[in-house]
Structure formats: C-alpha cells, structure tokens
Amino acid sequence: MATATEKPLFLSKAQLLEQRRTELAYGRALGTGTGLFLLMWAPLSLLRWSRPPAFAYFEVLVYIAFGLLLIIPYQRLRDRHFWRPAFALLTFGAILFLFTLVFDVLFVANLFADDGVKGAGDSLYNYAEEGGAKLPFPTLGCALVFPALMQVPVVLFSRHPDWMD
Numbered sequence: 829m830a831t832a833t834e835k836p837l838f839l840s841k842a843q844l845l846e847q848r849r850t851e852l853a854y855g856r857a858l859g860t861g862t863g864l865f866l867l868m869w870a871p872l873s874l875l876r877w878s879r880p881p882a883f884a885y886f887e888v889l890v891y892i893a894f895g896l897l898l899i900i901p902y903q904r905l906r907d908r909h910f911w912r913p914a915f916a917l918l919t920f921g922a923i924l925f926l927f928t929l930v931f932d933v934l935f936v937a938n939l940f941a942d943d944g945v946k947g948a949g950d951s952l953y954n955y956a957e958e959g960g961a962k963l964p965f966p967t968l969g970c971a972l973v974f975p976a977l978m979q980v981p982v983v984l985f986s987r988h989p990d991w992m993d
Contacts, residue, residue: 845989845990848985848989848992849986849989852982852985853986855978855979855982856902856982856983856986858975858978859975859976859978859982859983860898860899862895862898862975863894863895863896863897863898863899864895865895865972866891866892866898866972867892867896867899869891869968870888873887873891881935883935887928887932890924891925894922894924894925894976897917897921898976900914902914902915902986902987911987915984915987918979918980919980922977922979922980925977926976926977929966929969929972933966933969936966
C-alpha cells in the first residue's frame with residue numbers, strides 16, 4: 829500500500845516538460861559557449877599556416893558566421909516569420925560547418941601527401957619527428973563537431989518540447 833510520503837514512480841507530464849526544458853537550456857548554453865569559442869578561434873586558426881591558402885580564409889569566414897548563428901537567442905524569437913528563417917540558416921550553417929571541417933582534414937592530408945612532390949609542405953605545420961613527418965589529427969575539429977551539430981535539434985526542441993515524445 830502506498831503512503832503519502834512515497835514519491836510517484838513516473839513524472840507527471842508537466843514535470844517531464846519542465847525537466848526537458850532545463851536539459852535543453854543546458855544544451856543551448858553549450859551552443860552559446862561553442863559559438864563564442866568559434867568567434868575567438870577563427871582568427872587564431874590562421875596561425876597554423878606560414879602562408880595561409882585561400883581555403884583558410886574561407887574556413888575563418890565559416891567559423892565566424894556559424895559562431896554568430898550559434899549565439900543568436902532563438903528562445904526569444906517569438907514570431908515564426910523570424911524564427912523559421914533563423915532556424916533554416918542555423919541548419920544550413922551546421923551542414924556547411926561540418927563540410928568545412930571535413931574538407932579541412934582532406935586539404936591538410938592532401939598538402940601532407942604532396943609535401944615531397946610539390947613542396948606544398950612549407951605552408952603546413954612542421955610535424956617532423958625522428959626524421960619522418962606525421963599527419964596531424966584534427967582533435968579540435970572533432971571536439972567541435974558534436975556540440976555544434978547538437979544545436980539544430982536543441983533549438984528545434986526548445987521551440988517545441990512536446991515533439992520529443
């Protein structure tokens with residue numbers, strides 16, 4: 829027999845909705861932090877090149893644009909005529925950001941492969957170790973992919989938390 833002091837086994841719908849809103853707020857805070865980091869990191873990413881190629885400048889522009897998209901307060905956009913284009917831009921920005929990171933890895937690997945042939949390696953980091961060069965692992969890019977791409981569903985479900993059922 830249940831007593832009045834026992835907690836119910838399941839959360840009520842209102843409690844569940846409030847818990848989801850709290851979790852989504854943490855996700856948005858992570859997205860805002862990621863956006864601010866991208867805005868700070870964008871100009872610093874050029875320092876890895878002795879002579880930045882044209883792609884490096886495009887990459888900086890993508891970092892800045894996506895960083896700005898991540899710090900938009902989507903929760904405060906009440907009118908759907910503003911929210912929908914902003915969400916579409918965020919979605920497109922996330923896809924462009926992902927492809928830019930993937931292309932960066934391929935671009936660096938191509939420069940690394942052409943190092944001995946075309947002499948393109950002088951624009952890359954110096955990765956010589958014990959007489960041989962190592963391809964750099966894109967740790968920062970890998971770490972940024974998850975919180976950045978997570979923002980699209982977080983923004984969507986922050987707008988419609990009942991859609992998470």
